[in-house]
Amino acid sequence: MTVRTRFAPSPTGFMHLGGVRTALYAYLFAKQNNGKFILRIEDTDQERYVEGATDVIYDTLRACGLNWDEGPDVGGPVGPYVQSERKDTYLPYAKQLVASGHAYYCFCSKEEIDTRRAAVEAAGGTWKYDKHCQHLTQEEVEAKLAAGIPWTIRMNAPTEGETSYHDTVFGDMTFQNSEAMDDMVLIKQDGMPTYNFANVIDDHLMGITHVMRGMEYLSSTPRYNYLYNALGWEIPTYIHLPTVMRDATHKLSKRDGDAYYSDYIDKGYLTEALVNYLALVGWNPGDEREFFTLPELVEAFDVHRLNKSPGIFDVNKLTWFNAEYIRRMNPERYLELATPWFDKVLAGKNIDYHRLAELMQERTEIFSQVPDMVRFLGELPDYDIELYTHKKMKTNPEVARTALALCKPMLEGIPEAEWQETVIHDRLMEAIAASGMKNGAVLWPLRIAISGQASTPGGAMEIAYLLGKGETLRRLADGESRLANA
């Protein structure tokens, strides 16, 4: 039997990280079994339709490398792969269930149900559809249908007995039918199937062998099994996944701007790092490896090592992964990725991006931090002369005046054409040695004068080089006047 898994998102316009992880696991499982990974769009809720939303799904999945073997755009033998385009395939099955007594037409309006629900709940009870329409005779049903009264088709749920099934992650599950079952709507008034129904029909028609989805479906699975059985179909293997949380009590949410794939990409996280990290929330390889490429994940993934408990998405750890990926990438790629971020604050400043990139690569955790880290190169920040005081460097404004006075003529003496780091370094070190001052006592003030900030990516010599002779000297003079006025 060929393994077939699917990822079946509804097009909301965003890809939730939990969804990305579900897709990832479904992809990994299919691939490691030489199976097929299918993409199906579940857009049965017309009211939630969002223009362009499927492109978000395509783009995200592709960026993550989760290429589907069958799907809306690539086609396949069991299409179409968009539920709204399959609208006509569901009703016949619903009618078949009506004929066999597993479902029935319901003519209750939402208002009528709301009224009855409110009454039950006011009395302290738990509402469940009351099978009001189940007792309609065939003649009554046909009369109402003929009269054009809006209808839905509901599952005729059993009220006794129990349903058991096995889940790969959570083990054996048993539910009392009286509690887990209810007469859920199969076909809505607008003629569309509900998720609950379409999911079962499509998974079967598309030959899905392993259903991977969030654990929120754990308690509705008995209802799906009832449908599979009623239709005489084989029940797939269930692999329910633990939830990805923001913290112990909240799921990742749109509101906090931390739930979507795009939230992270926009902040300058790398897709590879995100995928790598996500794979590890809820699963581990059983050894101490942490870094995985997608092919390595395909190799290492094991559904039996999936965790049951919800996992909190830790941005700290993600950031660490991201920083590691950045450090490990080749310098050319770093330069390419960092350039747009450099440009935000350095465009037109004639800075050697190549050298800047070398200095920044090991200091970058996420790209969105880059502009703030290099802004000072474009414009000297206003700063307090207290920065010249540093106990460990044995410097203060007084020492700084001497240090700058030492550096200035020396730097002025370097010809424009020889303004290179090695030259600057050698001249500076000679001058410092000759003066008898400590390295830090000279270099700290120099760096403060030309950068205007306490910490910088690189030291005084690197910064002087990046700034160029003219700008370095200009800032040096600025520092001297600040110190003189103090």
Place this chain on the structure above:
RNA sequence: GGCUCCGUUGUCUAGAGGCCUAGGACGUCGCCCUCUCAAGGCGAAAACACCGGUUCGAAUCCGGUCGGAGCUGCCA
């Protein structure tokens, strides 16, 4: 409320009765290196939710308690 699931350091986790004086990673803290920051090196603090039971022996098995989550939609 009912049903279901979950419960090892702040976080992700290893752990399937003795290998655990509970291991790894992120984060945190300290030291070293050093012209700052970062990186790197070294080190530290930090957990079996609680209470009972089973057993010679429990993080691991059982029961209860507590805590959290999910479901309880003509959303998915």
